[in-house]
Structure formats: structure tokens, C-alpha cells
Amino acid sequence: MMEFLSVNGSELLVKTWEHFYLSIISLIIGILIAVPLGMAIANTKKVSNYVLTTAGVLQTVPTLAVLALMIPLFGVGRVPAIIALSAYILLPILNNTIIGVKNIDPNVKEAAKSMGMTRMQLIWNVELPIAIPLILSGIRLSSVYVISWATLASYIGAGGLGDFVFNGLNSYQPELIISAAVMVTLLALIADFILSLTEKWATPKGLKVSR
Amino acid sequence: MLSIKNLTKIYGGNKKAVNDISLDIEEGEFIAFIGTSGSGKTTALRMINRMIEPTSGTITINGEDITKKNPVELRRKIGYVIQQIGLLPHMTIKENITLVPRLLKWSDEDKDKKAKELIKLVDLPEEFLDRYPSELSGGQQQRIGVVRALAAEQDIILMDEPFGALDPITRDTLQDLVKELQQKLGKTFIFVTHDMDEAIKLADRICIMSHGEIIQFDTPDEILRNPANDFVRDFIGQGRLIQDRPNMRTVADAMITPVSITIDKSINDCIALMREKRIDTILITDSHKKLLGFIDIEDINEGYRKGMDIVDLMGRDIYKIGIDSKLQDSVRTILKRNVRNIPVVDDNNTLIGLITRSNLVDIVYDTIWGEETSLPVTSGADEV
Numbered sequence: 001m002m003e004f005l006s007v008n009g010s011e012l013l014v015k016t017w018e019h020f021y022l023s024i025i026s027l028i029i030g031i032l033i034a035v036p037l038g039m040a041i042a043n044t045k046k047v048s049n050y051v052l053t054t055a056g057v058l059q060t061v062p063t064l065a066v067l068a069l070m071i072p073l074f075g076v077g078r079v080p081a082i083i084a085l086s087a088y089i090l091l092p093i094l095n096n097t098i099i100g101v102k103n104i105d106p107n108v109k110e111a112a113k114s115m116g117m118t119r120m121q122l123i124w125n126v127e128l129p130i131a132i133p134l135i136l137s138g139i140r141l142s143s144v145y146v147i148s149w150a151t152l153a154s155y156i157g158a159g160g161l162g163d164f165v166f167n168g169l170n171s172y173q174p175e176l177i178i179s180a181a182v183m184v185t186l187l188a189l190i191a192d193f194i195l196s197l198t199e200k201w202a203t204p205k206g207l208k209v210s211r
Numbered sequence: 212m213l214s215i216k217n218l219t220k221i222y223g224g225n226k227k228a229v230n231d232i233s234l235d236i237e238e239g240e241f242i243a244f245i246g247t248s249g250s251g252k253t254t255a256l257r258m259i260n261r262m263i264e265p266t267s268g269t270i271t272i273n274g275e276d277i278t279k280k281n282p283v284e285l286r287r288k289i290g291y292v293i294q295q296i297g298l299l300p301h302m303t304i305k306e307n308i309t310l311v312p313r314l315l316k317w318s319d320e321d322k323d324k325k326a327k328e329l330i331k332l333v334d335l336p337e338e339f340l341d342r343y344p345s346e347l348s349g350g351q352q353q354r355i356g357v358v359r360a361l362a363a364e365q366d367i368i369l370m371d372e373p374f375g376a377l378d379p380i381t382r383d384t385l386q387d388l389v390k391e392l393q394q395k396l397g398k399t400f401i402f403v404t405h406d407m408d409e410a411i412k413l414a415d416r417i418c419i420m421s422h423g424e425i426i427q428f429d430t431p432d433e434i435l436r437n438p439a440n441d442f443v444r445d446f447i448g449q450g451r452l453i454q455d456r457p458n459m460r461t462v463a464d465a466m467i468t469p470v471s472i473t474i475d476k477s478i479n480d481c482i483a484l485m486r487e488k489r490i491d492t493i494l495i496t497d498s499h500k501k502l503l504g505f506i507d508i509e510d511i512n513e514g515y516r517k518g519m520d521i522v523d524l525m526g527r528d529i530y531k532i533g534i535d536s537k538l539q540d541s542v543r544t545i546l547k548r549n550v551r552n553i554p555v556v557d558d559n560n561t562l563i564g565l566i567t568r569s570n571l572v573d574i575v576y577d578t579i580w581g582e583e584t585s586l587p588v589t590s591g592a593d594e595v
Contacts, residue, residue, distance in 0.1 A: 115359075118283050
């Protein structure tokens with residue numbers, strides 16, 4: 001154990017950092033696309049159904065296949081991996097954003113509009129704060145997905161803890177696989193914990209209290 | 212000041228929700244749009260703040276055509292209260308009340324001041340300002356819904372069945388409150404309802420609608436006395452026509468002389484007077500006959516043994532009505548709220564009369580017998 005760590009420890013940390021980096025960039029890109037898109041289309045039933053179906057179909061393509069498909073389009077390395085992973089987590093975030101906005105009591109929106117809120121004020125002051133708990137739970141789910149899927153990104157040369165797994169497979173060194181698995185799990189647990197705190201903190205107080 | 216001309220709204224190509232209606236509303240009037248569902252009353256109301264765009268026709272406010280205005284700015288100048296209340300759940304009561312002032316970028320001090328002023332107006336404690344809507348009861352929430360529509364000093368308040376979702380007692384109190392607010396503030400209120408009692412109680416003029424058209428637009432008295440046609444007659448309800456027939460229309464016609472005592476007298480004087488008149492409740496006034504409170508027999512019993520004065524003993528929370536109020540309203544209050552009697556006062560709070568449960572009962576019986584005996588005499592009595 002100690003021997004393994006003294007040989008591979010520093011590299012394990014580097015790969016963990018790479019893994020984290022891949023995941024967080026993909027997650028941020030996914031959020032930046034899915035949340036505004038979801039907010040924009042949530043109020044039009046037709047479009048939102050169409051987009052959700054498309055994202056749902058995309059989700060059924062196996063992760064490894066998506067990554068492999070990136071090679072002819074964007075080559076190998078980090079960029080194609082990030083594109084693939086971001087595309088992959090669009091669905092859970094989009095889904096929760098749209099549901100979050102759709103679930104808002106129509107009377108609340110009606111009242112807000114009738115008092116003279118512009119479309120942007122309605123989104124920022126009403127829809128986003130009320131939908132935020134659901135959006136954040138979508139992000140939390142996605143963060144766990146993206147950390148686990150990022151392992152496969154090694155396959156197209158993006159680095160990360162996947163390198164340890166594939167090396168371990170090729171050279172019959174189970175300790176490489178196990179150490180990578182432990183780190184991936186650890187990352188996922190930490191991300192989940194931090195985001196659950198964020199969720200609690202960001203939920204408006206008025207939505208938590210009751211008579 | 213609000214003028215509607217040839218207003219029409221057509222949905223889905225041919226369904227006329229509102230068909231060529233025209234009416235003028237004066238500043239400070241309380242107007243009710245009433246009709247069955249599908250009569251176009253809500254559509255007509257919502258065209259005033261452009262939540263619905265008219266197909267044709269014009270609406271002008273103080274001579275300005277509202278379709279030429281920015282709808283967002285227009286809505287900030289018109290208060291709007293909906294049946295489902297629609298408070299924003301993630302904002303405190305204060306933030307909810309001062310929503311429009313916030314959109315209009317008022318300073319924080321002005322908003323705070325306004326919130327405190329308004330919450331007092333609807334008899335809720337100031338602590339409520341920091342609570343959230345889900346911590347309030349339905350009736351309390353709608354009180355906030357009403358003052359929210361007043362926060363930016365809007366001159367016109369639209370209300371879409373504002374009391375429809377409330378229980379009867381809460382509805383009754385809120386109706387009184389809104390009527391009082393309207394009279395105090397002198398703003399133009401336009402509300403939609405399907406409840407004729409509510410319309411008669413609140414409105415200065417009632418606009419009866421059916422299938423998108425105005426059937427009759429007049430004062431409650433005029434509508435009750437001269438319904439335009441059978442539709443209006445049905446809508447008012449036969450029962451009400453009979454109930455409204457007695458000549459006694461205001462409380463002044465029905466009230467009796469109350470027994471009262473001035474506040475400087477002793478408990479012994481009070482007991483002597485009550486015993487002499489054989490009454491269980493006595494009204495307390497000052498030397499100028501201004502109504503101050505009341506004492507009932509249970510208070511007396513307790514206070515006498517403790518040697519208290521009238522001042523300490525009397526109840527000050529007293530429900531009273533003005534001399535010009537309609538008799539019908541006080542009948543409703545007495546019956547629904549189970550109040551035994553209501554003192555009648557003039558504008559200066561001077562005590563002038565008393566309506567009791569028993570003298571109302573007399574009036575009701577008089578009406579019934581009056582109807583029967585008058586039947587053979589008046590040949591035109593065909594509505595019994």
C-alpha cells in the first residue's frame with residue numbers, strides 16, 4: 001500500500017486533478033447551456049417537449065460511443081471529451097429546469113405579470129428563485145454522472161483517472177484500478193455533499209417555511 | 212375618466228367573448244361587472260390592463276388611449292387583485308406589498324414606510340411584514356393581495372372575483388374592508404363577480420353582462436327596482452325582489468331609540484337604568500352623545516363586585532353602522548355574524564339609533580303579513 005503510493009502517489013494526484021478539471025469544466029458548460037435554454041423554453045410547451053425528447057434520445061447513446069464519435073468530429077484530447085460530457089449532462093439539468101419553471105403556480109406568474117414585470121424581471125425575480133431548488137438538484141445529479149463518466153474520457157486521450165483504470169487493465173495491475181475507483185468515488189461524494197449544501201443555502205426561505 | 216368604446220374581443224376566429232361594449236366610468240366609482248361564466252366579464256376587465264389585447268375598440272384613461280402605452284408601464288399604474296391571490300411565495304410580505312414600488316425604483320425608506328402604512332390599513336400587525344405568504348391564512352393573504360394593488364398609489368384597482376375563494380365570514384369582513392378602503396381612498400375600483408349580494412353590497416353601479424354584451428348598467432337600487440328584462444330579473448333572484456320591496460330602505464327607517472348612558476355616571480346608575488328598561492346591554496356615550504362603547508349584563512355583574520367604573524368596564528370594540536347604510540346590509544350582518552344589536556351613528560359618530568335582532572324580526576313579519584293582506588287589494592301583485 002505505502003509502496004504503491006510512494007511510486008504512484010504523485011501521479012494519482014495529478015490524474016485526480018485532471019479528472020476534477022474535466023468534470024467541472026463540462027459541468028459548468030452544461031449548466032451555462034441547459035439552465036438559460038430551459039428557462040427560455042419552459043413556457044412554450046411544444047418547444048420544451050421537443051427539446052426534452054431530443055436530449056432524451058441523446059442520453060440513450062452509450063457514453064463510450066459518444067466519446068468515440070467525437071474523434072472524427074473534433075479529434076482527440078480534452079476538448080472533444082469536454083464537449084461530449086457537457087452534451088451528456090444537458091438532459092438532467094434541462095429536465096429539472098423546465099419542470100421547475102412549469103411547476104410554478106400560474107397565478108403567481110399571472111400576478112407578477114399583471115403588476116408590470118417585464119419578461120426579464122419575471123425570469124430573474126420570480127421564475128429563477130422559485131425553480132432554483134429543482135435546478136440545483138438536477139445539477140447535483142449531473143455532477144455525480146459527469147464525474148463517473150469522465151473516467152471514460154481517457155479513452156480519447158483526455159487524461160484523468162481513466163488513465164489509471166485503462167493502464168491497470170492493460171498491465172494486470174488491479175491496485176491501479178482500485179486506487180482510481182476510490183478517487184472517483186471520493187470526488188463524486190465530495191461534489192454531492194458540497195452541492196447539497198448549496199441547494200439548502202440557495203432555496204429561498206419563503207419556500208421552506210410553512211404555517 | 213375611464214372610457215370604453217365599442218370594445219370587442221374575438222377568440223379563435225369567431226367566438227365573441229366581448230361584443231361591442233361601451234361604458235364610461237367616473238373617477239372614484241366602485242363598479243361591478245357581473246354575469247354568469249362565459250359572459251365576458253373577466254375578459255372585459257383584463258383588457259383594461261392589457262393582460263388581454265382587444266380585437267377592436269378603444270379604452271381611454273383620462274383621455275389617453277391605453278393601446279398606445281407601453282403595457283408594462285400601464286400595468287404598474289393599475290392595481291390588480293386576483294381570486295387566487297398569487298402572492299410570490301419566495302418573498303416576504305413586505306417584499307410582496309412593495310413589489311410595484313420596487314419596479315418603479317422607489318427608495319428603501321419610501322417602500323418601508325408604505326408597507327407599514329398599508330399593513331395597518333388592512334388591520335394586520337406590523338410583524339407580518341417579515342413573514343412569508345405560506346405562514347398566513349387565506350383571508351390574511353388576500354388582505355395582502357388587496358393592499359399590494361394599492362402600494363404604488365394606483366388610481367384604478369381591478370379585482371377579478373377577489374373574494375371568491377374565501378369562506379363566507381372572511382369574505383364578509385373583507386368586503387366591508389374593501390368598501391371602507393375604497394371610500395377612504397377615493398380610488399376607482401372595478402371588480403368582477405358572479406355574486407349579486409356582493410355586487411349590491413359593494414358597487415356604486417353594476418354592469419350586468421351576458422354573452423359578451425351589457426344587459427344593464429345602473430345603480431343597484433335602479434336595477435332592483437327596474438330590472439331591464441327577464442334575464443336581469445332572474446339574475447337578481449325573485450327572493451331579493453320581495454325582500455327589497457318594503458319601503459324601509461335605510462337603517463334610519465328601521466331603528467329604535469337606544470338606551471344609553473353617559474360615561475361619567477356610576478355603575479349603580481347604570482344598573483338602575485338597565486333594570487328599569489329591562490335590557491341586557493347598554494350603550495355608553497360622552498356628554499355630546501358620541502358613541503364610546505357598551506356594557507352588557509355580565510360585565511356589570513363582574514365590575515360591580517370589584518367596584519370598577521364604567522370607563523374601565525366598557526367594551527370599546529363595537530360594530531356600528533352609518534345612518535345611510537342599507538337595511539339589507541345590516542340584516543345580513545346581524546344574521547350572518549350573529550350580532551345581537553348594532554348601534555346606528557351619523558358621520559360624527561353621534562349615537563342616533565339602534566337596530567336589534569328583535570326589531571328586525573318584526574320588520575320581516577310585517578313584510579310577510581303586509582304581502583298577504585295586500586294581495587286581494589292590489590290587483591297587480593303577481594310576483595308572490
